[in-house]
Amino acid sequence: MKKLLLITLLAAFIGCKKDAANKAGLKGSWEYRGTACYCLAATDTNAKKPGNGNIIIFADNTYKRFAKDTLKKSGTYVVVKDTLGPQPVNRIIYDNDTASDKIFFRMDQNKLTFFGQTPLAADGPEYYYERIKS
Known part of the structure; x- marks a missing residue:
């Protein structure tokens, strides 16, 4: 009986992780479009242009990151709910590395923004991506 309960809970947990990623709308290909911060600008002026080859591809629970193709x-990755101050946010955890710096994201239509715990106004960078394929 205990084994059946454990298997059921494990299946539900895995299902919730998959649902969180699907609900977050990450599945697909995303191409880098720029960085905002009060820091030094990128020296590669082609890095932001469409067709730059700086792409992240998200599947159900796996990702691939390309630089110049x-x-x-x-x-692997999972999406979990977290908080940043009083705000609820989506957090992405790559390769089960829960000890690394937290990476949060937000989406607005076909725009994906990654950011950390330091706000943009305090020199925290934001990385912008655009959906290129669902």
């Missing part, structure tokens, strides 16, 4: 990293 070359695969740089791939692995």
